[in-house]
Amino acid sequence: MSKTTLTTSSGAPVADDNNSISVGERGPLTFDNHYLFEKLAHFNRERIPERVVHARGTGAYGQFTLTRSLSDYSIADFLQKVGEKTEVFLRFSTVGGGQDSSDYARDPRGFAVKFYTRQGNYDIVGNNTPVFFLNDPIKFPDFIHSQKKNPRTNLPDPAAAFEFWANHPQSLHQMTILMSDRGIPASYRHMHGFGSHTLSLWNAKGERYWVKWHFKTNQGIKTLTDEEASTLPPFGAQKDLVDAIDRGDFPSWAVKIQIMPDTDAEKYHLNPFDLTKVWPYKDYPLIEIGQLELNRNVQNYFAETEQAAFAPSNLVPGTGASPDKMLQARLLAYQDAHRYRVGVNVNQIPVNAPRCPVHHYQRDGFMAGCPMSNGSQIQTSGANYYPNDRAEQGDPAPNPAYREPPLHLSKGAVTTYDQSDVDYYSQAGDLFRVMNADQKRQLANNIAGGLSQANASIQERMLAYLNKADPEYAAMVKAALTA
Numbered sequence: 001m002s003k004t005t006l007t008t009s010s011g012a013p014v015a016d017d018n019n020s021i022s023v024g025e026r027g028p029l030t031f032d033n034h035y036l037f038e039k040l041a042h043f044n045r046e047r048i049p050e051r052v053v054h055a056r057g058t059g060a061y062g063q064f065t066l067t068r069s070l071s072d073y074s075i076a077d078f079l080q081k082v083g084e085k086t087e088v089f090l091r092f093s094t095v096g097g098g099q100d101s102s103d104y105a106r107d108p109r110g111f112a113v114k115f116y117t118r119q120g121n122y123d124i125v126g127n128n129t130p131v132f133f134l135n136d137p138i139k140f141p142d143f144i145h146s147q148k149k150n151p152r153t154n155l156p157d158p159a160a161a162f163e164f165w166a167n168h169p170q171s172l173h174q175m176t177i178l179m180s181d182r183g184i185p186a187s188y189r190h191m192h193g194f195g196s197h198t199l200s201l202w203n204a205k206g207e208r209y210w211v212k213w214h215f216k217t218n219q220g221i222k223t224l225t226d227e228e229a230s231t232l233p234p235f236g237a238q239k240d241l242v243d244a245i246d247r248g249d250f251p252s253w254a255v256k257i258q259i260m261p262d263t264d265a266e267k268y269h270l271n272p273f274d275l276t277k278v279w280p281y282k283d284y285p286l287i288e289i290g291q292l293e294l295n296r297n298v299q300n301y302f303a304e305t306e307q308a309a310f311a312p313s314n315l316v317p318g319t320g321a322s323p324d325k326m327l328q329a330r331l332l333a334y335q336d337a338h339r340y341r342v343g344v345n346v347n348q349i350p351v352n353a354p355r356c357p358v359h360h361y362q363r364d365g366f367m368a369g370c371p372m373s374n375g376s377q378i379q380t381s382g383a384n385y386y387p388n389d390r391a392e393q394g395d396p397a398p399n400p401a402y403r404e405p406p407l408h409l410s411k412g413a414v415t416t417y418d419q420s421d422v423d424y425y426s427q428a429g430d431l432f433r434v435m436n437a438d439q440k441r442q443l444a445n446n447i448a449g450g451l452s453q454a455n456a457s458i459q460e461r462m463l464a465y466l467n468k469a470d471p472e473y474a475a476m477v478k479a480a481l482t483a
């Protein structure tokens with residue numbers, strides 16, 4: 001007999017887990033089957049809604065080691081002392097598919113990092129690409145709808161994806177990356193990560209710097225062709241990561257940033273807050289600031305990876321957002337999604353709980369006051385309003401030392417801004433021109449594979465955009481379409 005006694009969820013020993021209580025050997029069950037009811041009722045509630053995007057993913061814990069102090073740029077506690085280690089949780093994901101879809105879709109990969117700093121959690125919720133398909137969040141639901149399954153057939157719909165891109169030239173740069181030979185990473189370990197947005201850092205003097213984060217894989221880039229990907233098991237990337245960490249082969253990334261002084265932003269030849277653009281390295285070189293290593297698998301996939309909640313609004317003193325319109329919307333969208341998907345007390349779940357004391361006047365709601373397995377405590381006693389006369393005796397009060405410097409806005413009226421005449425072509429063309437002949441061929445064939453399923457009008461519009469990026473790019477796709 002096992003030394004550990006099976007219990008109910010309220011801790012009482014269970015005598016029989018194989019047989020329900022019934023009236024006689026062949027009779028119906030009775031109402032005193034409360035243990036059976038507990039099991040069935042809990043089972044009915046085992047699922048929460050999957051993420052509306054990035055549903056399929058894999059997470060692991062690790063650490064970020066700072067190798068270059070950023071004290072000149074930021075007061076952020078975890079960016080001061082060389083050698084300082086900060087615990088992290090990183091979740092990789094695909095974007096469009098549901099939880100049971102393949103790890104090997106031609107799709108961007110999510111790269112979401114939670115830094116558990118002493119001053120709260122700092123989340124960089126990025127992708128494996130430095131840009132995105134959009135620069136205005138109002139298009140996000142339309143874009144995602146076009147990439148997901150057809151609402152009638154429940155099947156992938158490449159024609160819809162290309163229809164969206166044919167109407168939105170702002171997608172051209174990211175579409176070129178997605179359709180390139182880098183469009184299907186061979187594993188989560190063999191790809192880069194990017195914060196993608198322009199974020200910010202600010203220092204003790206109140207100076208702000210615009211920053212782009214890059215996580216460069218130390219494992220090297222490895223990618224798959226569509227043919228190779230189609231032969232692999234759907235959960236191969238999950239297995240690859242879990243197995244590597246279990247055998248002690250810890251994956252790591254060199255953490256680098258590009259820094260732009262606030263004063264450059266107005267005069268830079270690109271809008272530095274346009275998420276469809278990169279900052280060329282020749283303008284703002286990469287500066288290595290640390291190493292990120294993953295070294296611990298989760299104990300329970302649901303509790304940790306599924307309930308993990310990353311939010312671009314999780315910022316700590318010395319860091320900040322930017323006027324990037326996409327980022328602005330994300331500051332709202334993620335916390336809203338978490339309240340729906342996980343619940344109002346999402347930050348009390350151990351994977352999300354800060355590793356520092358939490359003091360605030362928010363109270364109650366579903367699952368309030370869960371004990372923190374990591375030792376951090378949330379204060380739930382004492383005054384539940386602010387200001388209160390007890391603040392000086394220890395009840396929490398705001399500290400003006402952490403006030404973020406003001407954001408200097410460029411002048412403009414409050415209205416919608418038509419961005420249709422922005423140059424969405426040059427950087428897509430630049431990317432095409434650095435590809436070798438084989439990479440160009442793969443790109444053209446990958447585009448033609450999906451575009452051939454769209455109608456002639458969509459094909460024409462796409463070819464016109466490609467022509468603006470580079471006439472050779474358009475010609476190659478046209479040839480592949482007619483091959």
Ligand code: HEM
Binds near residue numbers: 050051111308337
């Ligand atoms: C307006 C634009 C966007 C909106 C409204 C949006 C919205 C969302 C929502 C609602 C989720 C699910 C969150 C959850 O349930 O926990 C999500 C997940 C995610 N998004 Fe976005 N998103 C946007 C743009 C982006 C961009 C530009 C990136 C990358 C640069 C990105 C990266 C991610 C990642 C990595 C996840 C998964 C996080 C995880 O692993 O839990 N999103 N997004």
